[in-house]
Amino acid sequence: MHAVDSRPNPAEAPQAPPPRHVARARNRSQRDSRVAWLLSLPTLVILIAMLAYPLYRMIVLSFQNMRLKELFSGATPPWAGFDQYTKALTDGVFWGVVGRTAAFTVVSVTLSVLLGLGIALLMRRVHARVRIFMMIAMMFVWALPQLVAAQSFRWLTDSDFGVLNYVLTQLGFDYATHSWFVNPWEGWAVITTLVVWAGIPFLAISLSAGLTQVPKELLEAATVDGASPWQALRNITLPILKPLLMIVTTLSVIWNFGLFTQNWALRDGHPEPVYQTLATFSYTQAFGRSNYSYGSAIAVITVLLMLGVMVFYIRQMFKIGEVD
Amino acid sequence: MAKHDEGVVTVGRSRIGTFFANTTGIVFGLVMIFPVYWVLNTAFKPDSEVRSFTPTFFPNEFTLDNFKSALGEELFIPSMINGLIITAMAVACALVVGFLAALAIARFSFYGRKAIILVILAVQLVPFLALLIPLFLMLQGANLTNSLVGVALVYLVLLLPYTVWTLRGFISGIPRELDEAAMIDGCTRPQVFWRIILPLTGPGLVATSVYGFIQAWNEFIIINTLNNPQKQNLMAWLLYNQTERGTAWGPLMAGAIITSIPVVVFFLIIQRNIATGLTAGAVKG
Numbered sequence: 001m002h003a004v005d006s007r008p009n010p011a012e013a014p015q016a017p018p019p020r021h022v023a024r025a026r027n028r029s030q031r032d033s034r035v036a037w038l039l040s041l042p043t044l045v046i047l048i049a050m051l052a053y054p055l056y057r058m059i060v061l062s063f064q065n066m067r068l069k070e071l072f073s074g075a076t077p078p079w080a081g082f083d084q085y086t087k088a089l090t091d092g093v094f095w096g097v098v099g100r101t102a103a104f105t106v107v108s109v110t111l112s113v114l115l116g117l118g119i120a121l122l123m124r125r126v127h128a129r130v131r132i133f134m135m136i137a138m139m140f141v142w143a144l145p146q147l148v149a150a151q152s153f154r155w156l157t158d159s160d161f162g163v164l165n166y167v168l169t170q171l172g173f174d175y176a177t178h179s180w181f182v183n184p185w186e187g188w189a190v191i192t193t194l195v196v197w198a199g200i201p202f203l204a205i206s207l208s209a210g211l212t213q214v215p216k217e218l219l220e221a222a223t224v225d226g227a228s229p230w231q232a233l234r235n236i237t238l239p240i241l242k243p244l245l246m247i248v249t250t251l252s253v254i255w256n257f258g259l260f261t262q263n264w265a266l267r268d269g270h271p272e273p274v275y276q277t278l279a280t281f282s283y284t285q286a287f288g289r290s291n292y293s294y295g296s297a298i299a300v301i302t303v304l305l306m307l308g309v310m311v312f313y314i315r316q317m318f319k320i321g322e323v324d
Numbered sequence: 325m326a327k328h329d330e331g332v333v334t335v336g337r338s339r340i341g342t343f344f345a346n347t348t349g350i351v352f353g354l355v356m357i358f359p360v361y362w363v364l365n366t367a368f369k370p371d372s373e374v375r376s377f378t379p380t381f382f383p384n385e386f387t388l389d390n391f392k393s394a395l396g397e398e399l400f401i402p403s404m405i406n407g408l409i410i411t412a413m414a415v416a417c418a419l420v421v422g423f424l425a426a427l428a429i430a431r432f433s434f435y436g437r438k439a440i441i442l443v444i445l446a447v448q449l450v451p452f453l454a455l456l457i458p459l460f461l462m463l464q465g466a467n468l469t470n471s472l473v474g475v476a477l478v479y480l481v482l483l484l485p486y487t488v489w490t491l492r493g494f495i496s497g498i499p500r501e502l503d504e505a506a507m508i509d510g511c512t513r514p515q516v517f518w519r520i521i522l523p524l525t526g527p528g529l530v531a532t533s534v535y536g537f538i539q540a541w542n543e544f545i546i547i548n549t550l551n552n553p554q555k556q557n558l559m560a561w562l563l564y565n566q567t568e569r570g571t572a573w574g575p576l577m578a579g580a581i582i583t584s585i586p587v588v589v590f591f592l593i594i595q596r597n598i599a600t601g602l603t604a605g606a607v608k609g
Contacts, residue, residue, distance in 0.1 A: 029434075035513070036432035040440055043425035043488060050459070050481040051447055057458035071464070119352060125345040130353075137353040140360050143591035145542040147559050148580045152359045155366065155573055163362060163379045176377075197356065258451045260545065269563060279453050286457045287549055299454035310449040317445060 062297035068290040077293065084297035101257060101277045109252045112196045116203025123208050142201035150265035153194045184274040194262050203248055210244040250313040257306060278302045367577040374574045390578035399553065399561055400579065407557030410472050411540040414479035415533050422487030427517060430495035448485045456549060469550050478546055483536040494528025495521060534590045541587055558583040
């Protein structure tokens, strides 16, 4: 599977080959190794300079107290030990943000995965033309830039001229000039709808590709043997779909936990406290209040909270690779 | 309908069930597409219809005024040009640098290969916004804030892991026998890369750069943080436009359409690669 030059010649491998061959092969593989590292070098340098080093800076920063003064003077910020972390962990506002982000993630991921799976299953059942229509609709939604999608939802839910209020009023509810973001539950319902709506295409299309791996004969056999559609789904389709389902769910968790664009744009770039998530909170602390160290500490905590999910995702990717 | 369905209907699938499935599918499609339609609908309406308490579901009067006024905004065209420059720089660099690393991972077995793969996979998951604080301070120190190069550098890092990963997949797909045949015919290793692998990776390079374009074009938070209003891209312009002028919905939606067109077109061209790249980019050792 590896580079062809380093593969020992099968005819020679079992017996001890002449030393000269061994030496040459070793030289070759050493040279290969050097060439490979040389080719990877630019990528590694960039990743170290622009990713590893900032990561290190962020961690150092979170143990300091950097404010606007240090930014302008360029002086080394004073050491603060665990102050920033203590500040965060003893602050009710911070815990509110953590709880809100987590709750949003659970709700939005559950909804979008269930709906995505439902749509994927539905697409197997419908007429070919309906399926094409569904695909086209989803493709456009998927292709739409996040910010444009958020802007369109802001317009749909506009209190004065938004079409949502108009339609609801026509249906007999009094929603004229109703503002959707006064009540946080309603506001979050809008944000969640936006995220789920935007997330369904990826999930439904990936899962429907995965569903083609489920052998039709197996499902038909099960039906002939008297299995209900539900039993066939639970005992045949879902187990086959499981690895893919795990990966798309994990990705959704990672994406939705980092929610920024949607609540940022829907709240005009100034989310009120009840609309803050970890990402916007860290950003606001750093760039809104010039509290760079506190923002860094929150970012570090966010990464730590996500670490488990990320490790799980990478392991899953490797696992699938080994299965292939 | 019935004629078409006869072949499709399998055991336990009633005609009523199929009817419900089709209806649900159509309703779902309509609900999904509605916000997109509403953006288009708004952009082509005159202001009197946009700011109306009884919205029209199809413009009574069709107009291009909103597009004119968006294009006429002071910073619209400059933002578009900035975006194109930044995106081109980031994508070109990511492609060159990423192709080399992809070659190494796909065609060599070497000590540390698994580690590099692990790093490439892991950094794609780092919430990039978390790094924005130190990146901002670094670029500020290097005098690269408020410059297109600084933003392009950050976007390069944003694109690089995905670029390496995708190109690796494309290169792995080229049969090794071709390399071997070329080498037997007297090609050197570099010649194999240049004359065999690079041309055959062509479609992969196109797909990867298009995806990179989409990523860089859609970004607005980083550029918004690093640069002043004169040096923004179109996405950031959309954000500025919303916060500072109240909202002129018609021109905003027209601007959103202009901004989205390249992305949507490119996306529809390469969508297959995006779907498989995210999930099935399995690690082949």
